[in-house]
Amino acid sequence: MSQNSSRNLLNINVGILGHVDSGKTSLARALSSHFSTAALDKSVQSKERGITLDLGFSCFSTSMPEHLMKAAAKSPSDNHNYSGIQFTLVDCPGHASLIRTIIGGAGIIDMMLLVIDVGKGIQTQTAECLVIGEVLTDHLIVVLNKVDLFPEDKRKEKIEKLTKKLRQKVFKLTKFGANVTMVCTAANPGGTPPDDLVQEDHTIDKRTSNIDELVSVLRSTVRLPTRSSDGDFLYAIDHCFGIKGKGTVLTGTILSGRIKVGETVEIPTLKLERKVKSLQMFHQPVKVAQQGDRVGMLVTQLDGSLIERG
Known part of the structure; x- marks a missing residue:
């Protein structure tokens, strides 16, 4: 919990994992209002190669969901008078050679977004990240990204076919189950230049698709984490x-x-x-x-x- 004169926010760490080029960084960019010095592939190597090479951190804040306020009030902790919730996004690289970095990021998360490119489905690092998720978290949201690549007249049919396949052939075999939460998004529609998607007031550009729905799902499903100020630092x-x-x-x-x-x-x-x-x-x-x-x-x-x- 952070404390200063203006806010008292419950911090939730959300890992964004998936195969390389599935749109993880674009998703973090579309969701976020504040960015750390290590966010959005700022390193020279990341920009040159066009992929995430290190952990990136950004965040956005919302009001405290009612179900969390009730849970916090019942918590044995003295620090439950939260004014809101801050989602800290941990953008993990998707390249196979960076699996140690991915695991390092996953080790600090409270919940996980598994990003899947709808045009490619489950890929090698998607499966590896799913295994990591099974070990490290009980809370998973599947983000079906790049839905704008489907022709509009066939989009609904293709998404329904893909979600059915993923639920029965993949997630049914995991601890998350066939009923795992799924959200469709287009975080960078039409390949719009990424820097053009975040407006000066940090509001989400209307060209992105379903980002508001993803935020709503995050708020409605987030769980109160165990937090304690006791113990060694x-x-x-x-x-x-x-x-x-x-x-x-x-x-x-x-x-x-x-x-x-x-x-x-x-x-x-x-x-x-x-x-x-x-x-x-x-x-x-x-x-x-x-x-x-x-x-x-x-x-x-x-x-x-x-x-x-x-």
């Missing part, structure tokens, strides 16, 4: 960069415990302890963060090149 680092004259920023997800500005963190691999100068969640300053939160922390006197993911 454990933090999964995924990115690191320096800010000249200020220090080094570590970004990642809190696996257990909590952290406050001014406290000291230990980096076991380097046998170092460093003081936390400031904390941010998607560019918003906070004073404290706890289990489940994605947070960036600024520390001093740390060589970022020595930091390893994990």
